[in-house]
Amino acid sequence: MNRASGEIAFVVNPHAAVGAVGKEWPRIEKRSRERLGSFRTYITRGPGDATHLTRNALGEGCEIIVCVGGDGTFNEVINGFMEGEGTVHPNAAVGYIARGTGCDFIKTVPLPKDLEKALDIIEKGQRVSMDLGRIEYKDNGGQTAYRYFHNVASFGLGGEVDERVNRTTKVFGGFFSFIWATLISVLLYNRKHIRLTMDNGFDQMVTVLNVAVANGQYHGGGMWVSPEARVNDGKFHVTVIGDFSLPEVLWHLPKLYNGKLMGLQKVSSFTATRVEARSEERVLLDLDGEQPGRLPVTVEMVPGALKLIADGPLSPS
Numbered sequence: 001m002n003r004a005s006g007e008i009a010f011v012v013n014p015h016a017a018v019g020a021v022g023k024e025w026p027r028i029e030k031r032s033r034e035r036l037g038s039f040r041t042y043i044t045r046g047p048g049d050a051t052h053l054t055r056n057a058l059g060e061g062c063e064i065i066v067c068v069g070g071d072g073t074f075n076e077v078i079n080g081f082m083e084g085e086g087t088v089h090p091n092a093a094v095g096y097i098a099r100g101t102g103c104d105f106i107k108t109v110p111l112p113k114d115l116e117k118a119l120d121i122i123e124k125g126q127r128v129s130m131d132l133g134r135i136e137y138k139d140n141g142g143q144t145a146y147r148y149f150h151n152v153a154s155f156g157l158g159g160e161v162d163e164r165v166n167r168t169t170k171v172f173g174g175f176f177s178f179i180w181a182t183l184i185s186v187l188l189y190n191r192k193h194i195r196l197t198m199d200n201g202f203d204q205m206v207t208v209l210n211v212a213v214a215n216g217q218y219h220g221g222g223m224w225v226s227p228e229a230r231v232n233d234g235k236f237h238v239t240v241i242g243d244f245s246l247p248e249v250l251w252h253l254p255k256l257y258n259g260k261l262m263g264l265q266k267v268s269s270f271t272a273t274r275v276e277a278r279s280e281e282r283v284l285l286d287l288d289g290e291q292p293g294r295l296p297v298t299v300e301m302v303p304g305a306l307k308l309i310a311d312g313p314l315s316p317s
Contacts, residue, residue: 008039009057011050011077013069021069021099028068028097028115035119039066044073054080058089064309065092066122070100075149075288078132081306082148085134093307095122101221102289105151108216109231110311121311128314129304130231133215137285139293150231150306151288152219153299155277156192156210156241159284159291161220191243194279194295198238198272207243213275213299214239219289223256228269232314234303235271242266273301 010032014022029041040062042053054065054077067077074096081087081094097118098106105111109130112118132148139145152158189209196211197203212219214226214237229237244252244266255261262269277283278296285293308314 007062008036008064008066009042009062010039010066010068011042011053013044013050013073016069016073016100031115032119035123048076050076051080055088058092063092064095066095066097068097068099071102071105071151071289074105075290078150078306079148087306093127093309095309104218105216107218109314122309125309126311127307128310130306130308130314131215131234132302132305133213133236133299134302135297135299137293137297145293147287147292149288151216152212152214154210154212154219154286155283155295155297156208157189158210158220158286160189192279192281192283194277194283197276198270199274200270200272202270206240209241209244211277212239224259225261227259227262234301235273236275236301238270238272238275240268275299
């Protein structure tokens with residue numbers, strides 16, 4: 001690849017994967033420079049940094065931003081691309097070297113964890129359009145906030161799980177960290193009463209364990225909540241997990257991971273491009289594995305919002 005200096009920027013979260021990225025970064029950097037040539041490096045120091053650093057890199061003329069981190073870091077990078085209802089740099093694209101606790105997004109799209117294979121894709125530079133969701137919500141300070149997401153926005157149990165995962169250790173990896181947090185959260189969780197409205201005509205008060213507004217198929221460290229979701233079909237796949245008792249939740253928990261969730265009577269699936277939810281209760285939000293706030297929310301589909309560097313079509317085989 002023969003690119004001008006500064007055309008590529010790497011945004012690196014050294015704290016991702018419980019600090020493993022910081023230890024691995026010298027190797028990743030060395031191999032990436034051998035394969036891609038010169039690029040700029042931006043290292044995050046804390047939450048929100050990846051958004052600001054991405055925005056700076058785009059402002060300085062970089063046309064390819066490579067995220068090195070997990071789904072939370074990738075979410076921040078994507079938000080660095082987006083402003084208002086569009087991108088700050090329409091010709092720019094995002095690449096991804098997935099290194100994180102969950103890395104759920106790459107279970108839906110053809111992006112490998114293997115470094116050499118990831119660099120192969122970035123080197124080829126094939127760009128494909130992907131959808132994003134745009135969400136309006138209340139942040140943890142009670143203020144109205146806006147954010148884009150690439151994978152899944154959920155509310156209910158998902159937000160409780162994120163809150164618990166993010167305040168405890170992730171040393172045992174994504175699957176065990178999330179399943180442990182899920183089990184504890186299930187034991188303590190009270191079902192939520194939510195007014196749920198979609199632009200497909202659905203408008204009901206529902207009692208739920210969780211609602212997932214999905215662009216991708218997986219979240220929560222491997223929970224297969226929306227098997228039909230595609231990141232380029234211009235619509236959300238909304239999974240409503242209803243009023244399960246504690247014994248029912250524990251009995252059916254494996255179905256969250258093996259794709260059989262949709263066969264349960266208390267689980268409903270819809271497609272929509274706009275979803276609204278509100279509640280008189282405290283209902284926490286999960287956004288690409290992070291817990292940024294709570295209901296009420298308005299979620300809107302933004303078709304083809306961003307260019308992703310990927311190896312062929314985004315629909316899974």
